[in-house]
Every structure is written in structure tokens, then in C-alpha cells.
Amino acid sequence: MATHVVLKSGERVKVNDHVYCSPSWSVRDGTPYSVARIMEFLPPEGASKGKGKGKEIYTRVRLAWYYRPSDVSDRPVADSRLLLAAIYSEVCDINQLRARCHVIHRDKITDLAGWKKRPDRFYFNRLFDPYIKKEFEVIQATDVRNLPDHIRQVLTSRYEYVxxxxxxxxxxxxxxxxxxxxxxxxxNPDTVQCDRCKKFFHMGCVQPPLLAKPSRGYGWTCAPCSKRHEEEVDSHEVRHPTPVTKPKSNAPAPRGRGRPRKDRTLAEKEENVNIKYFKMWPFRYFGQYTVAEDTLDPDDLIFPRAATRVGPKYQVSVPPAWAPTPTLDVEERGDDATVEVLSVINALTEEEVSELEEWKTALTRRQDLLCSVDWLTEATRRFSQAYLANRGWSTVDMSVPTRQEKWKKTETRYTDREWSAEEIAAFEDGILAHGAELRAVRDEVGTRTMFEVVRFYGHWKNSKLKEENAHIKEFGALPKEDEAPPLEDTLSSDDEGSVIRELTKANSSCGACRTRESTTWWKAPKGLATDILCDNCGMNWRKYADLNVRPVREDVTPNGKTKGAEKREGTPLNGPSAKRLKTSMASTITPPPNIPAAPQLRCLACQKNGPMGKVLKCHQCQFRIHAGSCGIIVDKSAVESWMCDLCQNEKTMEASLNTECLLCPKRKSRKKTSLQGADSFLRASKPTEGQGWAHVLCSVFIPEISFTDVSRLRLVEGISTIPRQRWASRCTLCGEVSGAVIRCSDCVREYHTSCAWKNGHKFGFEIQPVRNHRRDTIVTTFKGETGSMVPIVCCQEHENSKRDLYDICETDETGETALQVYCRTYKQAPITQAHGLLRKARRLDQILNAPSDIPSNPEAERHCDLCDTHYSPYFYPISSLSERWQCHKCHWERRGKIAGAEDWNH
Structure with a gap:
């Protein structure tokens, strides 16, 4: 085995050294370096071993990985030097090793603050198992004392940690x-402790033996202690025993917060401390599900374990042997009726296979389908079905893209439908803006599910690789791996592919710290203001996954000027300018490249950023909102010139210029609403059926309200059907009596919807499971959860509520927001049953409690005798003796002709 290997950076590393490992920048998609420990060096795959000492060629390396806390959970961790160990290894190319680093256990560090101040230093105290998705504590093996001597000696002699x-x-x-x-x-599993004398006993050594440990909250006493207690009770000399102090544990004491003395020699010793390794691992699992005697076996598995799947929870309930087995007409599992045959090629003869190949090529003229995996799989399946049914090969038809599967009730496609040119263009634009973040790309496409986007991404990437390989064959091959650049010129070689070489202008800055000066510029990950990082931020991101991102104001234009702000004469806009650097220093500094950043807008409903097009900005009042949360449908060409409904109404005057919400209380001090509220979601308003206005938030969260067109959330209907108690109740937030109130989902407080939004109450939608599905219950599905979707508004006092709410702007796999799904399912007015005037007349009849002469069914017998229409708010009898009627329009037209023009105009 090799003693050491020289990296491209010039450093020498050996087995059990810790290194940074990473493929090229394009392959890892901008993620930081991974930290790992070298377990062994390996020769090329398939090469023979034993060429002699010092003559071996090593091209691979086996690495034991470490995880960052951000890799396994979404919890924010402020310490960028903290890692999670893992009993997981992988073989990688030796060219992926970047540089050396140091990783030790937390208990072996005396000065943690000083350790973290030094570069390339990490520490760990926990282990993450990637198979069972669980974290474990890591302690030193010498701290384990509750073990027999022979087991403890074996454990401490082999392993450094437990x-x-x-x-x-x-x-x-x-x-x-x-x-x-x-x-x-x-x-520990078979031990019980006396609650009085604090001694330990085997559960089988107690008389009578204990079958189970005491329940939580109960204690157990041994027989001598129980007898002593009974004697004290009988003698009436019961005294409260003095509290027994817990015996001092031998566990490692917690470290204090004092500053230890800095000792450089001690720090160097900690870096080079000797760690015991047994079969290339420094730790093993010795927890709740470990048998202590198994440690003596050198071949015992060292991986963490979970509870066994034994017991009634995981086992089937088998009826007794004497019980008669019910005879059900159910196919036996594993039979031909329950197995779907995918291919019978192995049962065909050579002549049948050759004949089958001829028929396969005759099914299509497209050469690309003959190499498509989906098409070939389905063709093989259909040929196999024809063979089993004793049908000829000519009966197989591939023109139908759907098939009937045995386990599904409906037909499904065996391959995705063809992507249109518009969808491909939107997909490539999403890849250009978001990289491999396919959920964001799915939102850009909008017409495809997440599964289709993932499958198309694989085909699209293969086509790009095919074009690159064809270009390489035509114009020359890439340099070979063994032609490595010299070690002293690592930066200029840039095998990682993350150094920016082509520089244009000096008006861009670092995407994290906003500096404009750096000796080297690195590529930045997605989501920053710019696509470049300075030398300091670039290395901090690659090594420690840490970026001190400086916030960027949204009202700053790319040229550095602020919208709406004019620099007065003699007054600096941004403060005093820094002194110029010397000419010698300025000549060595490279200006950053001019890389435009994708524009991001912040939605005023969810306070989250989104790309332009998904988040729209009003051209006149600067109001910003997710398009799906306000019923907005805009072409891509009209995104920048989009105007909200209130601003648009100022020009068209289709509705009232008084834009106060009809569902909110009337304020005493009235101001023009169209000029206010552009920085709040309450700016989103929709016209009503009476040419008034209502907030989108009020219309959605008041249950009696509906929309004529739920796709655009207009027009607002049903304000007259709101119960009287909603208008008469007093708001607990503003104290006003006017306006329609709603009730908190967790208490009895009532308030206006707009007042709740202004006071920071929680708005969302909850999917409540439906056990007994009734006809009047409408069930919907959102993000894989099925049930009844209910709008929820909670007070600030209920922030710790266990409700699982979906935000207003949260989207599912199809790109629809939660507000869109709720309105589409529950807020659509019955426009197919009657027109708008008739629906309004019915609502007025319900309010007045008057007997309605309007037929409930449009196809009823009552109709106008003059124009023969079935639709009218009211039918007037022509005579009291005959059942002849006339509609509202004909009645007043006839009355106007009879009474004269003056009476008709009146």
C-alpha cells in the first residue's frame, strides 16, 4: 500500500489523512467541497497488483465521508466547522482530491475557539447514518466504563470512538x-434498579422474576427494602427519607466557557494525535440494539442498528389451525392471473426471433424510436402478449400510445407525449436560470408534471453530451488524465473549472460581500445577486459552505443608481468614497466580469423571492404578487407592462373608482385607496358583480363568497348571502361593527379578514381527512395529500398550533398554488345552471324570504308567452284565469307602450 501521494496542490497525503474531495464545478453543480478521510489507495480498476514497492500506480482512493449538518436537515447551523461522521465509504478518482484538512473529535480539542480560527480545521461529535436516516452520539471508547473488563479491553484496544x-x-x-x-x-435491557437502595438486579434474579420493567412514572423496590418499609409503616415511625443524591457519574464533564491558554505546541499535538483504527474504521456502534458479547467477534458488523420488526405491530394475525378457512373467490398470489408477463423472448426459437426483428422494424419508420428504451420495452411487451394469445405478429400495433395495465383501472401512456417547441424553450430557459433545480424549472414550464420534467431532463442531457462528443471527435479530443499540469501552476490549470478567466467590465461585484476587487474570481452558486465570488468568499464557500451574504436592495438598478432618488448637488449619495489604491497594487487586481443576474422579485403575500413572470410587478404602482395567488394570466411578452386591476380600472373605468372593499369596515378617514397599500397584499382587489371592489383575501376566506371565473378570480358574487351576524359582530382587533367578520380557527375571536392580515395572523389552507365520504363532501388533492381543503386563519396566540398548513403561494407538482386549488374546487359559482342576473335574483329572494315565482329548473313549464324565453328574474301573469306568463323585459316594454313614452321614461 502506498505510504503517501502528492496532490496537484503540492501537498503530500497518506492513509487516514483528511482531505477535500470534489469533482469539477459543472458536475457537482456548484456545491461545496466534501470532507473525507483516506482509507486506502487503489490501482486502476482491473489492473494487476504487486509491481514492486514504490512502483505501484494508484489512480483511485477509498474515502470515508463526512456530512455537513445542512446536508442532512434544514436546520440552520451557525458553526461552519461542525461535521457529522458516517460509517459510509466510496471509491473515487484520485484527481478529485483538492487539498488536505484536519478533522478530530470534539473531546480531543482543548481550545475550540482557537481551533476554529485556524484554516482547514473541522470537528465532529455526532454520527449520521445515511441508511436509517438517524443521528447518534460519538464518545471516546475510554469513557465507556459500564462493561465487563474483557469486553471493555477489546473495545478500547480496537476502536477510538463508540x-x-x-x-x-x-x-x-x-x-x-x-x-x-x-x-x-x-x-441495560434486562436490568431493573431499586428505587430506595439504588442497587441493580437482573429481572430474572428477582423473586418472583419480573416479566417487564415498571411503566414510566412508577418505581420498583427490592424485597428487603419493601419489608423495611412495611415495618416502618406498622410501627408508625415513618419518616420521610432524605433525598438520595445521585452518585457522581464518570461521564466526561461539560466544558466551561472560560478561555484556556493558547498553546501552539499543544494545538500541533492535537492535529497529529494517534487514532486507533480497526479494519480502517475508528468507531463502531455500541448502543441500545447491540449485544455486548458480539464485540469480541472481529467480523461483527459495526454499523448502527434499529429496532427489529418483530411483534404484533409488524406481523400478520394468523387464525388458529382448527378454524375453517373462508373460501373467497380471490386469485392466488404468484399465479399467472396475478403476474404480468413483460417478455417471452427466452421462449422463442431463433427463427421466431429473427422474424420478430423484421416485424419490429416494420412497425415504425422513425429510426430514433428503434433505439428508444420506452418504445422497445412496450413493443416487446405487446409482442409477448400476442405470442401468449396465439396471435400473429401482424396484430401488434404501436400507433396507440396508451395501454391497459393489470393493476390500474384507467389506461396510461407508456411514454410521455412529445414536447412542443414552446415547452422546450421554457425548459432551456429554466435550466439557464436555475441550473439543475428541477422544481424551479418545472414552474418555468408550467404545463408538465415533475415526473415528466425529470425524465425529459435525462434525455435532454444525453442529447447535449452526444453533441459534445461529436464535436470532440470532429475537432479534437480532450487532454488525457495522465497529462496533468505541473503542481506549481495549479491555479492556471483550473482542473476544477470554477475560475473565471474571461473578464469584461469592472462594474460587477462579488455576489456575497459586494466587493469589486479581488485577485481571483470564482464561479458562484445559484441564487446570489451575481454569478461571481471574490477569492475570500469563493474559498469560504468551497471549504466551509459559508457565505456572509450582504443583502441587496430591490430598488437598485444594475447601473448602481437608485430609482426615484436624485443626487443633490454637493451631497454624496452613498457616503464618502474610499481612497484609491496605489498604482502598483491596482495593476495586480483583476476586475470582476460583467455577468448579468436573473431578476428576482419579492411577493408581498408570502415574502418570498421568485423569477419575473411567476412574480409580477405592476408597471404603475410597483405592486408585486405571485400570479397564481391573484388569478393573473399574462403572456410572456406583456410581463413587464402588466398592471394590477386597480390601476387598469383607472384607465378603463369598467368598475367604480371608489376601490374600498365592500367586505371591510368603512373607515372614518377616507383616502384614495388606489394610491395606498402598494406594499401590502391587500392591494389585490377584484371587481364585484355590482361594479364594486373586494379584497382577494376577504373573498377567499369568507365562505359565502364565490367567483364567476375562478381562473381569474372575478367577478365576486354572493356578498348579499353573508349572514347578518357576520355584519353585526364587533371586530376584536379594530373595534368596528361594520364589515363582515370571520372567526379564528382555534378560538372564539372574531375579526375582519383585512385586520387579521395587518396584525400578522396566520393564513393558510389545511387538508382535513374525510373518513365517511358523503355526496355533499368535496374532496381534493394537494401535494399528494387528499381530503377536504379548509381555509384556516389563526391568531398570533396560536403560533404553536399543530396544524399543518399550506401557505397561500405554495405550489404543487402541477404549478398551481394552494389558493388556486381551493378556489377552483370550492369557489366556482354555478354558472352552468343559470346566468348571473338569475343567480342574483335567487339570492335576493332568499334574503327577503319572499315566495319566488322563478322556476328552479330552467327547463320548467313556465315561459314567456311573447318571446318564449325560460329565463327571467320574475314572470308576470297575463291574466288571472289562464296560466300564461310574460318575462320581466316583455312586461315592462308592453307597459311602456301602453302608458306612453313619458310614463315609460319615468
């Missing part, structure tokens, strides 16, 4: 526990 659950660590680090009866070691 992996266990957090609840098991106090038991492992406690003093040796011996049974009070047999004086043998008490293992």
Missing part, C-alpha cells in the same frame, strides 16, 4: 453495574 444513542450514553459512561443477587454484570 457510537450510541443519546439516551444510552449515561448508562455506558456510568460505573460498573453488578447484580445485587448474582454479582454478575447487569446489561
Amino acid at each position: 457510537v450510541a444513542e443519546k439516551d444510552v450514553v449515561p448508562d455506558l459512561t456510568d460505573t460498573l453495574r453488578l447484580c445485587g443477587t448474582c454479582t454478575e454484570w447487569c446489561a
Whole structure:
């Protein structure tokens, strides 16, 4: 085995050294370096071993990975030097090793603050298992004391650390526990402790033996202690025992916050401390599900373990042998009726296979389909079905893209439908803006599901690789891997592909710290203001996954000027300018390249950024909102010139110029609403059926309101059907009586919808499961969860509520927001049953409690005798003796002709 290997950076590394590992920038898609430990160096795959000492060629390396906390969870971790160990290894190319670093356990560091101040220093105290998705504590093997001597000696001689659950660590680090009866070691699972004398006993050594441990909250006492307690009770000399102090544990004491003395020699010793490794691993699992004696076996598995799937929860309930088995007409599993045959090529003869190949090529004239995996799989399946049904090859037809599967009730496509040119253009634009973040790309496409986008991404990437390979064959091959550049010219070689070489202008800045001066410019990850990082920020991101991002104001234009702000004469806009650098220094500094950043807008409903087009900005009032949360449908060419409904109404005057919400209370001090509220979601308003206005938020969260067109959230209907108690109740936030109120979902407080939004109450939608599905219950599906979708508004006092709410702007796999799904399912007015005037007349009849002469069915017998229409707000009888009617329009036209023009105009 090799003693050491020289990296391209000039550093020498050996086995058990810690290194940064990363492929090229394009392959890892901008993620930071990975930290790993070298387990062994390996020759090329398939090469023979044993060329002699010092003559081996090593091109691969086996690495034991470390995880960052951000890799396994979404919890924010302020310490960028903290890692998670793992019992997981992988073989990588040796060219992926970048540089050397140092990783040790937390308990071996005396000055943690000084350790983290030094570059390339990391530490760990926990382990993450990627298979069972669980974290474990890591302690030193010498701290384990509650073990027999022969097991403890083997454990400490082989391994440096022990992996266990957090609840098991106090038991492992406690003093040796011996049974009070047999004086043998008490293992934790089969041990019970006396609550009075604090001695430990085997559950089988107690008389009578204990079948189970006491329940949580209950204690157990041994027989001598129980007898002593009974004697004290009988003698009436019961005294409250003095509280027994917990014996001092031998666990490692927690470290204080004092500053230890800095000792450089001690720090160097900590870096080079000797760590014991057994079969290339420094730790093993010794937790709740480990048998202590298994440690003596050198071939025992060292990986973390979980609870076994044994017990009634995971086992089937088998009826007794004497019970008669019910005879059900169910096919036996594993039979031909329950197995779908995908191919019978192995049962065909050579003549049949050759004949089958001829028929396969005759099914299509497209050469690309003959190489398509989906098409070939489906063709093989259909040929196999024809063979099993004794049908000829000529009966197979591939023109139908759907098929009937045995396990599904409906037909499904065996391949995705063809992508249009517009969809491909939107997909490539999304890849250009978001990279491999396919959820954001799916939002850009809008017409495809997440599964289709993922499958198309694989085909699209293969086509790009095909074009690159064809270009390489035509114009020359890439340099070979063995032609490595010299070590002293690592930066200029840039095998990582993340150094920016072509520089244009000096008006861009670092995407994190906003500096404009750097000796080297690095490529930046997605999501920053610019696509470049300075030398300091670039290395901090690659090594420590840490970026001190300076916020960027949204009202700053790319040329550096602020919108709406004019620099007065003699007054600096941004403060005093820094002194110019010397000419010698300025000549060595490279200006950053001019890389335009994708514009991002912040939605006023969810306060999240989004690309232009998904988040729209009003051209007149600067109001910003997600298009799906306000019922906005805009062409891509009209995104920049889009105007909100209120601003548009100022020009068209289709509705009232008084834009106050009809569902909110009337304020005493009235101001022009169209000039205010552009920085709030309450700016989003929709016209009503009476040419008034109502907030989108009020219309959605008041249950009696509906929309004529839910795709655009207009027109607002049903304001007259709101119960009287909603208008008469007093708002607990503003104290006003006017306006329609809603009730909190967790208490009895009532308030206006707009008042709740202004006071920071929680708005969202909850999917409530439906057990007994009734006809009047409408069920919908959102993000894989099926049930009844209910709008929820909670007070600030209920922030710790266990409700799982979906935000207003949260989207599902199809790109629809939660507000869109709710309105589409529950807020659509019954426009197919009657027109708008008739629906309004019915609502007025319900309010007045008057007997309605309007037929409930449009096809009823009552109709106008003059124009023969079935639709009218009211039918007037022509005579009291005959059942002849006339509609509202004909009645008043006839009355106007009879009474004269003056009476008609009146």
C-alpha cells in the first residue's frame, strides 16, 4: 500500500489523512467541497497488483465521508466547522482530491475557539447514518466504563470512538453495574434498579422474576427494602427519607466557557494525535440494539442498528389451525392471473426471433424510436402478449400510445407525449436560470408534471453530451488524465473549472460581500445577486459552505443608481468614497466580469423571492404578487407592462373608482385607496358583480363568497348571502361593527379578514381527512395529500398550533398554488345552471324570504308567452284565469307602450 501521494496542490497525503474531495464545478453543480478521510489507495480498476514497492500506480482512493449538518436537515447551523461522521465509504478518482484538512473529535480539542480560527480545521461529535436516516452520539471508547473488563479491553484496544444513542450514553459512561443477587454484570435491557437502595438486579434474579420493567412514572423496590418499609409503616415511625443524591457519574464533564491558554505546541499535538483504527474504521456502534458479547467477534458488523420488526405491530394475525378457512373467490398470489408477463423472448426459437426483428422494424419508420428504451420495452411487451394469445405478429400495433395495465383501472401512456417547441424553450430557459433545480424549472414550464420534467431532463442531457462528443471527435479530443499540469501552476490549470478567466467590465461585484476587487474570481452558486465570488468568499464557500451574504436592495438598478432618488448637488449619495489604491497594487487586481443576474422579485403575500413572470410587478404602482395567488394570466411578452386591476380600472373605468372593499369596515378617514397599500397584499382587489371592489383575501376566506371565473378570480358574487351576524359582530382587533367578520380557527375571536392580515395572523389552507365520504363532501388533492381543503386563519396566540398548513403561494407538482386549488374546487359559482342576473335574483329572494315565482329548473313549464324565453328574474301573469306568463323585459316594454313614452321614461 502506498505510504503517501502528492496532490496537484503540492501537498503530500497518506492513509487516514483528511482531505477535500470534489469533482469539477459543472458536475457537482456548484456545491461545496466534501470532507473525507483516506482509507486506502487503489490501482486502476482491473489492473494487476504487486509491481514492486514504490512502483505501484494508484489512480483511485477509498474515502470515508463526512456530512455537513445542512446536508442532512434544514436546520440552520451557525458553526461552519461542525461535521457529522458516517460509517459510509466510496471509491473515487484520485484527481478529485483538492487539498488536505484536519478533522478530530470534539473531546480531543482543548481550545475550540482557537481551533476554529485556524484554516482547514473541522470537528465532529455526532454520527449520521445515511441508511436509517438517524443521528447518534460519538464518545471516546475510554469513557465507556459500564462493561465487563474483557469486553471493555477489546473495545478500547480496537476502536477510538463508540457510537450510541443519546439516551444510552449515561448508562455506558456510568460505573460498573453488578447484580445485587448474582454479582454478575447487569446489561441495560434486562436490568431493573431499586428505587430506595439504588442497587441493580437482573429481572430474572428477582423473586418472583419480573416479566417487564415498571411503566414510566412508577418505581420498583427490592424485597428487603419493601419489608423495611412495611415495618416502618406498622410501627408508625415513618419518616420521610432524605433525598438520595445521585452518585457522581464518570461521564466526561461539560466544558466551561472560560478561555484556556493558547498553546501552539499543544494545538500541533492535537492535529497529529494517534487514532486507533480497526479494519480502517475508528468507531463502531455500541448502543441500545447491540449485544455486548458480539464485540469480541472481529467480523461483527459495526454499523448502527434499529429496532427489529418483530411483534404484533409488524406481523400478520394468523387464525388458529382448527378454524375453517373462508373460501373467497380471490386469485392466488404468484399465479399467472396475478403476474404480468413483460417478455417471452427466452421462449422463442431463433427463427421466431429473427422474424420478430423484421416485424419490429416494420412497425415504425422513425429510426430514433428503434433505439428508444420506452418504445422497445412496450413493443416487446405487446409482442409477448400476442405470442401468449396465439396471435400473429401482424396484430401488434404501436400507433396507440396508451395501454391497459393489470393493476390500474384507467389506461396510461407508456411514454410521455412529445414536447412542443414552446415547452422546450421554457425548459432551456429554466435550466439557464436555475441550473439543475428541477422544481424551479418545472414552474418555468408550467404545463408538465415533475415526473415528466425529470425524465425529459435525462434525455435532454444525453442529447447535449452526444453533441459534445461529436464535436470532440470532429475537432479534437480532450487532454488525457495522465497529462496533468505541473503542481506549481495549479491555479492556471483550473482542473476544477470554477475560475473565471474571461473578464469584461469592472462594474460587477462579488455576489456575497459586494466587493469589486479581488485577485481571483470564482464561479458562484445559484441564487446570489451575481454569478461571481471574490477569492475570500469563493474559498469560504468551497471549504466551509459559508457565505456572509450582504443583502441587496430591490430598488437598485444594475447601473448602481437608485430609482426615484436624485443626487443633490454637493451631497454624496452613498457616503464618502474610499481612497484609491496605489498604482502598483491596482495593476495586480483583476476586475470582476460583467455577468448579468436573473431578476428576482419579492411577493408581498408570502415574502418570498421568485423569477419575473411567476412574480409580477405592476408597471404603475410597483405592486408585486405571485400570479397564481391573484388569478393573473399574462403572456410572456406583456410581463413587464402588466398592471394590477386597480390601476387598469383607472384607465378603463369598467368598475367604480371608489376601490374600498365592500367586505371591510368603512373607515372614518377616507383616502384614495388606489394610491395606498402598494406594499401590502391587500392591494389585490377584484371587481364585484355590482361594479364594486373586494379584497382577494376577504373573498377567499369568507365562505359565502364565490367567483364567476375562478381562473381569474372575478367577478365576486354572493356578498348579499353573508349572514347578518357576520355584519353585526364587533371586530376584536379594530373595534368596528361594520364589515363582515370571520372567526379564528382555534378560538372564539372574531375579526375582519383585512385586520387579521395587518396584525400578522396566520393564513393558510389545511387538508382535513374525510373518513365517511358523503355526496355533499368535496374532496381534493394537494401535494399528494387528499381530503377536504379548509381555509384556516389563526391568531398570533396560536403560533404553536399543530396544524399543518399550506401557505397561500405554495405550489404543487402541477404549478398551481394552494389558493388556486381551493378556489377552483370550492369557489366556482354555478354558472352552468343559470346566468348571473338569475343567480342574483335567487339570492335576493332568499334574503327577503319572499315566495319566488322563478322556476328552479330552467327547463320548467313556465315561459314567456311573447318571446318564449325560460329565463327571467320574475314572470308576470297575463291574466288571472289562464296560466300564461310574460318575462320581466316583455312586461315592462308592453307597459311602456301602453302608458306612453313619458310614463315609460319615468
